[in-house]
């Protein structure tokens with residue numbers, strides 16, 4: 001314990017935070033598998049290693065760290081793992097940019113190695129930011145999805161679901177980005193508004209409107225509504241497709257909107273999801289007119305080899321020249337685009353791998369999870385219910401978990417590796433035995449790789465100890481924290497996979513956080529130049545201020561706008577707290593040993609308020625309401641402790657009085673509890689104070705279990721605080737200095753109050769409490785005139801009127817006469833034109849009187 005004279009006047013954020021970050025040991029945050037304590041396993045999000053731990057990550061991790069630290073203090077054996085979700089397109093693109101190559105310029109393994117090296121470097125950068133933010137991560141539970149020890153589990157999970165029939169391959173329409181040249185899942189399609197042209201043209205005598213004339217080559221039918229009189233009798237007829245000439249049937253379907261265009265639509269394979277629906281419903285032919293690169297196929301005849309955009313222009317020109325195009329209109333529509341590159345997606349029919357989506361099972365498992373905030377469950381429910389296709393999990397990329405299967409070259413048999421041989425790369429490794437069906441020994445490995453969500457959706461299994469088979473020993477996890485932007489992906493897929501692989505829900509609770517918006521209220525983006533990085537904030541105000549901003553910025557689940565003012569306010573609060581702490585330590589130094597009994601009113605009142613604060617903060621932390629917890633702690637420290645308590649008891653702390661020990665005990669307890677309340681949110685600051693106070697680490701202490709009930713102290717203390725504030729205002733209103741002597745103050749209260757002389761010292765007055773009633777005598781002492789009445793009513797006579805009133809005897813001031821003589825003229829006295837001024841006396845001494853409810857205070861100035 002260092003005496004307060006060694007405490008620096010200013011709190012040096014940078015120095016203190018660095019010092020504690022160097023002193024803390026990683027081992028103290030490790031999950032202990034042998035511990036008898038209750039488990040609290042957090043299935044933390046594995047971020048994509050971009051190299052930049054952004055402010056949205058920071059908010060998410062602040063929440064996780066508040067919870068991890070709080071739960072440890074509550075006696076839980078906490079696991080706060082850190083994963084890295086490495087695979088995927090952004091890294092491939094970055095490598096291609098960095099080295100000026102495309103993925104096909106180098107061997108697959110070489111390209112993967114370049115991606116791995118880039119990723120490891122990025123992870124290292126992000127780790128450094130996380131340490132600077134003071135997160136109590138369990139680094140012994142770090143996982144990196146691109147490393148064999150992790151992705152062999154992804155492969156094991158694939159094989160288990162394949163054997164169970166939950167994964168299958170099929171030629172099926174999928175969303176496809178022709179720029180990225182890969183299939184993507186529905187969850188990765190963003191719908192954006194755009195203006196396009198609706199083209200009306202003559203389709204063998206029927207008018208048809210389309211936004212995508214380039215798909216004419218892929219036309220397989222024309223559909224009309226069965227009740228549409230205009231097309232009665234057309235069903236079953238065959239029409240010749242303009243320009244291309246192939247014949248297609250006319251079909252009827254109630255899903256056709258008779259009010260759109262001419263009421264007749266062409267069905268192409270595939271323009272949109274509706275085409276897929278009709279194609280399935282009516283068993284139509286498949287015509288692939290666009291390939292994986294977005295280029296027209298042979299089906300497009302003279303247009304083959306053209307990019308689809310060029311084909312669209314060419315067909316429109318040919319339609320116009322052929323007199324087929326009738327008119328064009330502008331149309332607002334929502335078009336699906338690639339989440340990564342914003343290219344409009346195509347729907348292509350491809351052989352792909354799919355995971356079966358059992359909506360009911362997923363929703364059933366999701367209902368067993370407790371959702372905070374509750375309404376986030378609805379988002380998952382809506383998404384699950386809107387899913388029409390299974391989850392497409394194959395990707396035509398390189399940096400990803402390989403799909404661990406081969407095909408027999410002779411008979412096509414699907415060959416699977418043994419579990420103990422995982423991980424495998426089927427493009428490099430070969431099966432250990434000949435084909436079980438035909439005995440052939442030539443195989444082709446699957447080149448497609450897995451969707452990254454296949455890696456990250458087993459995170460809950462991984463952290464609970466899954467070895468690729470059966471129920472993990474620590475399953476389910478207790479908590480999943482994540483953003484609302486990935487409910488339909490990460491949350492949805494994790495529940496799906498836990499249900500499929502273990503038969504149960506993955507976690508007891510899910511906590512969904514909001515997004516961080518720029519200070520202009522918009523999503524942070526380079527183009528708006530409203531990006532704030534955690535390093536900017538930490539560099540100026542420190543990690544604890546950023547963490548306070550995270551705690552106080554919003555209710556959990558709401559989006560939070562970044563605001564420098566909040567960070568400044570957070571840092572100011574720390575300065576205030578440091579000043580309080582230094583002041584308190586200056587007094588505690590002279591008291592040694594254990595805190596003694598707390599006997600005096602104000603001290604007992606402080607403990608009552610402290611007890612309220614602990615109850616409020618505890619309830620808030622239990623409900624993950626960090627803003628509410630921080631508000632309670634700030635109010636207590638700033639208002640109750642600093643403004644009220646210390647201002648009132650300061651005098652007693654300097655006095656050589658036996659009541660001084662009571663104040664020191666109360667302050668020691670208060671600082672101890674306050675440091676522990678602050679420990680999860682501002683761990684560096686709390687540690688610095690607590691270490692000075694006790695010589696121990698606050699992060700090894702329990703959450704304060706402090707309750708103090710004293711109704712009398714609450715009542716009398718509240719009254720004392722109110723009285724002192726009121727009398728301070730009284731001094732201020734009279735232009736008196738706050739420490740100026742106030743004379744005799746008598747406080748007449750309904751109950752006897754013993755404030756140990758605090759009110760008197762705080763006010764520099766001879767203050768006494770009494771249960772009696774003051775013997776007040778009223779003395780007339782002048783007149784208050786109401787000029788708003790006198791001015792307009794009496795005009796020139798006003799001055800004379802006022803002189804005459806002042807000359808009246810005291811009893812007539814109280815009961816005004818009806819008339820009065822002004823300049824020899826008898827005039828009526830206007831109603832409410834004056835009231836008498838009254839002064840009070842007690843035993844002949846003039847006093848001021850303040851009334852506060854049923855309490856009366858008299859202030860006598862004569863000494």
Ligand SMILES: [Zn+2]
Pocket residue numbers: 177178179180181338339340341342343
């Ligand atoms: Zn794309």
Ligand SMILES: [Zn+2]
Pocket residue numbers: 408409410411412413435436437438439440
């Ligand atoms: Zn075979």
